[in-house]
Amino acid sequence: LKLIGFIAAAALIDRIEPRRLVIGATLVMGLACGLAAMTARLELLVALRIVQGFSGGVLLVGGQAMLFLAYPRSRQPILQALFAMGSVVAPATIAPALQGWLIDSQSWTWIFFSVVPLALVAAGLLLIADGPMPERTAPRRFDWIGFALIAVTLFCATYVLSQGSRWDWFEEPRILWLTVIGIAALLTFLGQQLLARGEGLIDVTLFGSEDFCFAFIVSFVAGAALFGSAFLIPAFAVSVLAFTPTDAGQLLLPSGALFIGALLIAAYLLQVRRVPPVATVPFGILLITAAMWMLSGSTSDSGADDMMAAILLRGFGLGFLFLSITLIAFGHLDRRNRAAGIGLFNTGRQLGGLIGVAALQTLIDHGVVANGAVLGANLSAGQPAVVERLAATTAMLTAKGIDAAAAARAAAGLLGRAVTGQSTVIAFDTAFNAVALLFVIAAPLLVAIKIGLSRYAKARAARRREAKA
Structure with a gap:
């Protein structure tokens, strides 16, 4: 539902003033979390999680779109760095530490209770603030058919990617059928969008921007790196090193400080020194690759101190990578299609994360069995x-x-048990190496894609000049 919220947010922003939309999404999120903390009924919890997912997707897109509406392009680097602290750093580093502590010391219901005061404070601040007034234009006709098709696609993709490893993928008929349905829905959606001739759910003018196309592709790789590494490190700490949930959550906490520091340094370079955003992308990729390679040498005797240098390096690299691709993606979009671009970009990042976690979980599951057989x-x-x-x-x-x-x-x-433990260690080390290899393989491909997009954009501009002449 978060993915569906990303896609639907642009249409809602066309119809509802952005500040009111963000306030509404914030209050709905707080109410749903408050109710979730007070009920033990599974059906109601599922319904409330649906509400939380959709309102969270709308909230993220609406909040980021407001920053672009309220402030000029020259101030976006620092603003987007601040926004990333809440939308990327907090969920990836601060939230796991807080949630682990709440589970150990209180109960899981406090995770939901903790959202309620944050939602009330945020809504209050938004009510007293001046909201940006976008240019009012006639909203595009909402494409209900396209929305239904993409909703089915995203539902199938999310279920298959999150549950596939658990059920041994296509050995389970449910996974196979949902994969077939999801692919059929996606192909139908793409065909329907082509026939809609610009009036469909997806704003096809977004892909006329070379920068957005490149950043959209990079978002999948960045999502896989962020969510994949955020899954691997606590999972290794809990399953191999026998950390408590609190200790595992706190393991990522110091990297949040480096993440924030890298965001601020990148913002300074981009806003004050006028460094082009694409210049910091290779640096971020290099740091993340080095961090994953260092973690691949972990053993069952490793501790937090042994892993900390690599974890800090990972946080530093993610800061340089995420701010740059955000500014590349949205820096040259206009007000008409920026919200749609934000939604699509975040959809790509989330899907990349789902794909990365699913691939790593499968690699670990198969690796434990294969390593155990070899050692045994x-x-x-x-x-x-x-x-x-x-x-x-x-x-x-x-x-x-x-x-x-x-x-x-x-x-x-x-x-x-010792053989099983060693098999698990080797499987995790292989998974850490896989994330590093992802960038080793992806980096030259992304460079080739960037060159290809640049040449295509220049050729298209030349054809336009010839046509005008």
């Missing part, structure tokens, strides 16, 4: 090292008062 095949009963390990463990357990037969069985069980 080398632990035959007659090997001296295995015999020595089992004998030492049995002797230790017997010394603690356990019966000899039971101690032997327990020793074999402990050896099996």
Whole structure:
């Protein structure tokens, strides 16, 4: 529903004054969270999560669109850096730490309760602030058919990507059928948008901008890096290092400070020093790649101190990457299609994140099984090292008062757990390497795409000049 909210937000902004829309979405979000904290009925919780997802998508697009409406382009770097602190940094670093602490010390309902005062304060500040007044134009006809088709597509994509690994993908008929339905809905939607001739749900004029096309493609890679690494690091800490939810959440917290610092440095370079936004993208990619490569050397004996340098480097790289692609995407869009561009860009980032997490989860699940088979095949009963390990463990357990037969069985069980643990470590290290390889492969492809888009834009401009002449 958040993805659907991203797509629908532009049409709502055409019909409702942006400040009122953001206030309404904020209050709806707060009310839904308050009700979710007070009920244990699953059906009502699902309905409230639907409301939260849709209002959250509208809120993000509406808030970012208001910044572009209220302030000139020259001040956008610092404003978008501040906006990213709330829309990207907080969910990726501060929220996991706060939620982990609430789960350990209170209960999960406090996660929802904590949203209510934030929503009330935010709505109050918006009510007393002067809102930007966009140029009022006749709203475009809402494409209900296109909206229904893209909603089906996004629902199927979200379910398949979030649940596919759990059900072993296409071994489960439900996953297979939803994939087929989602692909059919997407193809039908694309065909319907072409036949709509500019009157469809998606504003096709967005793709006339070379910068937006490039940033839209990069958003998938950036989303995979952000959400994928944010999934891997706490999951490794909890499943391998036996961290509590609080400790796992706090592991990402210091990287938030570096993330914010990189956003502010990038904003200074772009706004004061007039550095082109595309210049900081390679630097961000390089830092994230290095961070993931460093994390790929983690072991079961690693601690927070061992991982911290890589985690801080990751936060620093994400700050340079996200601000740059945001300004590349929206910097040259006009008021007429900017909200639609923001919605589409965030949809790409969210889908990239879903794809990245699904791929990494599948890689880990398959890796644990494959690594266990390889390691287990080398632990035959007659090997001296295995015999020595089992004998030492049995002797230790017997010394603690356990019966000899039971101690032997327990020793074999402990050896099996050690093999499983090592298999999991190797699987996570492979996943960290996969994120690094994503950028190694994606970087030259993105450069080629950027060059191709630039040449296409120049050729199209030349044809226009010839036609005018």
